[in-house]
Amino acid sequence: MTLESKIPAGDIATKWTQYKSTVPLVNPANKRQLEIIVVGTGLAGASAAATLAEMGYKVKAFCFQDSPRRAHSIAAQGGINAAKNYQNDGDSVYRLFYDTIKGGDYRSREANVHRLAECSTSIIDQCVAQGVPFAREYGGTLSNRSFGGTQVQRTFYAAGQTGQQLLLGAYSGLERQVGLGNVKMYARHEMVEVVKIDGKARGIIARNLVTGKLERHFGHAVLLCTGGYGNVFYLSTNAMGSNVTAAWKAHKAGAYFGNPCFTQIHPTCIPVSGHYQSKLTLMSESLRNDGRIWVPKKQNDDRHPNDIPEEERDYYLERRYPAFGNLVPRDIASRAAKERCDASYGVGQSKMAVYLDFKYNMMQKYGRTEASKLNIANPDDETLIRLGKEVVKEKYGNLFDMYKQITDEDPYEVPMRIYPAVHYTMGGLWVDYDLMTNVPGMYALGEANFSDHGANRLGASALMQGLADGYFVIPITIGNYLSKEIHTKPISTDHEAFVAAEKAASERIDKLMSIQGTRSVESYHRELGLIMWNKCGMARNEKGLKEAIAEIQALRADFYKNVRIPGSVNEFNPELDKAGRVADFLELGELMCVDALQRNESCGGHFREEYQTEEGEALRDDENYMYVSAWENKGDTWELHKDELKYENIKIQQRSYK
């Protein structure tokens, strides 16, 4: 099969408008005859389900949590980008488009990204109309902040809970349609199989997680809005339940997986505190504005940080990147921390952490300013600290509190310990301009698709993408497919394809339950995570990746021999749910390594140690790797398809932060 990205012809600035006015439509009477399955109710899924229902389609929506309001999107903190130019600082759709392509290290599709930038402004309008309480100025207008990778203020936010507020907005729209009877909501349901009839996606098999029963659901189209797969690393900032299962089943059913190895690792997270650690907590990127990152100059230095004198500290980011210092992009900051810790300069009990120290700016930057405001001529250190602390508290108080709650250390007194953690996956199901996978009738939206962020996502752009996909893109592009389906009558779920899919799912579950070995699911997940983190994490090399592939294969084989899942199938059984997800991660992990091995270049979050400049920076190979790797599943192996990227509107450059 050849990949067709179906990008409409024409000028980049008018493509989408033109597309919208020419795409085939489905008339209202026909819409009521068409059924759409939406799997996932995060920002992408909730907005899509609500909007499609508003348009008149019959929608069934699924999520594995007990309510659609709890999707992982709820945890996003920082904000959402939009090219509103409310600050009059020269922002525009083009600039957002450009920043996103560049931030993604030139590995995303121009047409998709431009459309994203165009939709961004309507998202803010829509959310405000829904009652999303964004932060505001005293004059009553919306407030903005700036984020990494941009020179304008285009990030809209609601304190540190932007994702929550946006999701609750989309959720309220979804529940409204549930109340009107246009959406049927299936919470605590997990999609475990895709049903294909004559090559088209026609439904899913979902497992009712309360009763354990498998259910068949028909749809004229199936939308996967099931989020990212960062939990393949076991420890990540993702919610515990985030998984790849839905996308993976789609992949097994023929959908290509795009750029699986592109993972974003966030530099400032609270480090692991013990073997029992279950997840990692993000400390906002904004802290790097005032925190200085350092490690001791001496290896394995066990002294208390406050006892290490200034001249024995290595401010390695400032040393290596004098121009950007502590504000280098996420991937660079992450790799630098890893390098220091690997070389035995790490701090804390685990030695896998670096210091993020606010003392200097607290005293010298804020303390001094405050002192001069108060006309204190020669303030002593104590005064500086006291005055500076107030300012820092106002800016970052809630983050400092959160840190203290988790670590029991007071970051006003002792530097924070931080370490990078897996945060987001740019890769996902390959989709065309319509957001349709290569399986007709099956779509992927939000973090679940590979589309807009290339090899590295900019802060505050994931929320934007999820909502653009759901509110404004899919409602239009789905017409392109469904307009041809108006004569397809609902297919009975007694159809042999449904029977076969349910049987496959049921056999898989029975197989897992029948193993009754000795090891817990969790222990396999933890071990897989360690392999992925060490060999397919922040830095990768050929040898490590090859080892990882072998280790994952061996671990998978062991899993199917020795895993123990307690309880039974037909009951509420979280261990069984987890086992299914880990089984899929055990396959995905291998594909990620295969992809990383294939991509003989470094770009964005993908850093191959063999491909770096003399100073240790990422070395892209535009000649040979300017494509999306789209992997086709072939049973135990994969076949690579290349979706070539063409840059017609943006000049490609090398990133430098020295």
Add this chain to the structure above:
Amino acid sequence: MSKLMKLNLKVWRQKNADNAGKFEEYKVDASPDMSFLEMFDVLNEQLIETGKEPVAFDHDCREGICGMCSMVIDGRPHGPKQGVTTCQLHMRSFNDGDTITVEPWRANGFPVIKDLTVNRSAFDRIIAAGGFISTNAGNAVDANSVLIPKDVADEAFEAATCIGCGACVSACKNASAMLFVGAKVTQLSKLPQGKPERETRVVAMVNQMDAEGFGACTNTGACAAECPKQIPLSVIANLNREYIGAKMNGK
């Protein structure tokens, strides 16, 4: 650095909604740096290793925002600390040798699914009854065309931070859901966008709340005291006001 603490747990075990449950006792060694849920992870691994059934409990984000975690610890939803969810509670809030009683949210509106897991779909139905602003994607005006004073926006935001966990119901002697409903009604009634529907909204939501089997508020304040997001009692007064107004208007 951190010594292990020896804990005795009394945990509610209930096979499903149709079975009566009972407390079982367990012993766990926990590090003070663990979160309460990580302590339960340790317990569960222990149970699995010894061929027993792990304790089923709800959780997802583990950072206090999804509203999924829900344990009543020594009689208090989300445990002894104020302003935190169960997943944000750390074992250093307990002492070596403590006996800790852990139960599910208990309310007729939240039937137990298994062990510590309950069904909170009643909250979704209350939102579906009216907890929204009726606007379809695509017909919004420019976001800055309606100015909203900062204090109004802040007030709406404060109410909107509710995570829908249900601790309020679980803490209330009447199993009343008024803090949850009040938070949503307050958020939407404060904002200009929410005004057109405010009367029908509040009546529909309260009707649904009553139909779901939640009790009437007697203003004990337990909900607000236990709410991990510290939603204030004033949202309930606001709910009452909105409701009385709507009713007196014949809605």
Add this chain to the structure above:
Amino acid sequence: MKLLSFLFTSSIGRKVLMAVTGLSLVAFLLVHAGINACIFFNDSGKTFNHAAEFMAHNWLIRSAEIGLFLGLLLHIVQGLSLTASNNQKRNNKYGASAGNANSKWYSRSMGILGSLLLIFLVMHLKHFWVVSRFTDAIQETAGSTLFDEMVVVFTDPLPVFVYVIGCISLAYHLLHGFQSAFQSLGINHPAYSPIIQSIGVGFSIIVPLVFAAMPIAMHLGWIQ
């Protein structure tokens, strides 16, 4: 009437009725306590009897009394049924109790406090209200006054004891009820609520004290 049916059918409506009737009882108590306090003139009940006579014969007061009595009935019936229905919202009780960690004991005990009040009320009404309104026993012309009746009743320690318990119940009932009524009616404001709270606390302490002082004082013979 349909307009007001919510006062009996919805959770919030029922609380509104509790609050309105509760507050009118509060208003009544103020008057009642004022008149009772007249005995402390220690003039053998002259002022008191005068006031009581006025209350008994003024037609306006008599008709307000009917409303008040209806209100009391509503308050009692609604209060008991509300407590009963609230108690049915949690069939499986908690194994461990939060104690007073998140709320005050008396705010959780309004039904019981109210029931204690009811016991007291029944006794109280029998002692004075029934006697003064529905029998001819108390007529100035008959030579017996309400004050005389009090002297008789309060020589017995049992009624004194019940009265004191009743007043303590009242104090706690109001300590929660006074401010709660405003909350039920939707009145909660950062500037005014603290004032309401303070008035409520003052009211809940002073008024029951005044009531309790009377039987005690009479029993101990401080007032003649």
